[in-house]
Amino acid sequence: MPRSCQNGAEETVRVVRRRYDCLRAIVTEPREKRALVEATETPRSTLDDIVRELESAELVTYDDGVWRPTTSGRVAAETHADHRETMGDVRAAAPVVDGLPHDTPLDRAFLEGVTVHEADRALPDAVVTSILESVAGARRVRGFAPAAFVGFADRFQSEALADDGELELVMGPDLLDLLTGHADDEETAEGTTVLAGEIPVEFGLWIADDTEAGVVVYAGQGIEGVLINDSPTAVTWAEELYERVVETATLAELVPA
Numbered sequence: 001m002p003r004s005c006q007n008g009a010e011e012t013v014r015v016v017r018r019r020y021d022c023l024r025a026i027v028t029e030p031r032e033k034r035a036l037v038e039a040t041e042t043p044r045s046t047l048d049d050i051v052r053e054l055e056s057a058e059l060v061t062y063d064d065g066v067w068r069p070t071t072s073g074r075v076a077a078e079t080h081a082d083h084r085e086t087m088g089d090v091r092a093a094a095p096v097v098d099g100l101p102h103d104t105p106l107d108r109a110f111l112e113g114v115t116v117h118e119a120d121r122a123l124p125d126a127v128v129t130s131i132l133e134s135v136a137g138a139r140r141v142r143g144f145a146p147a148a149f150v151g152f153a154d155r156f157q158s159e160a161l162a163d164d165g166e167l168e169l170v171m172g173p174d175l176l177d178l179l180t181g182h183a184d185d186e187e188t189a190e191g192t193t194v195l196a197g198e199i200p201v202e203f204g205l206w207i208a209d210d211t212e213a214g215v216v217v218y219a220g221q222g223i224e225g226v227l228i229n230d231s232p233t234a235v236t237w238a239e240e241l242y243e244r245v246v247e248t249a250t251l252a253e254l255v256p257a
Contacts, residue, residue, distance in 0.1 A: 059072065110234045134214050196251075198248060
């Protein structure tokens with residue numbers, strides 16, 4: 001991008017950020033100045049400066065007594081709104097994910113529109129319930145885990161296998177031993193495919209069918225929180241990460257205790 005275009009883009013970003021409320025009002029509905037004063041609750045003298053600044057940035061135009069957005073103004077407002085929403089999602093997830101290493105490959109594609117379940121030390125089962133509800137009723141569940149806890153592994157497997165479901169899990173040798181040692185019988189293990197492999201991240205991941213994905217962030221001997229997202233973009237990100245882990249995993253046999 002030529003430097004002149006880059007400078008112009010940076011200035012547009014500043015104007016949109018500074019004058020977003022007024023721009024949003026115009027994008028929502030083209031208005032005469034009086035109506036715009038009322039919609040933005042801005043003094044007329046101040047509003048004159050704002051709309052002129054928006055006009056100078058070619059985000060709005062004055063036509064037949066009415067302020068209207070330009071096409072680029074409408075797109076800029078929509079882009080800024082999306083950015084604000086994404087930043088809100090990131091901030092909501094921060095208490096759960098900020099304990100992870102800074103280079104953790106937790107992508108923006110997953111955090112946009114994410115539902116956050118932060119663990120409550122007084123009600124530790126509440127965050128586990130969000131995981132179980134996500135996999136309940138799914139025909140196929142895939143996932144990997146760098147850690148697990150006795151009791152939770154049983155419940156997760158039970159929900160994933162209900163109604164003849166299929167469960168495919170990648171886990172390290174220690175987790176394989178843990179899950180094997182707590183399987184109740186041959187029927188419990190049926191429908192489960194266990195893969196042994198290296199988990200290159202410090203969070204767990206699951207994909208319910210092809211419609212929802214979740215991330216489990218651990219904390220010591222418990223769970224810090226759970227993130228769940230059913231957007232196609234988030235599911236695609238989860239599937240790509242899962243496939244990278246599966247590539248180096250090998251089939252293991254789950255033998256009930």
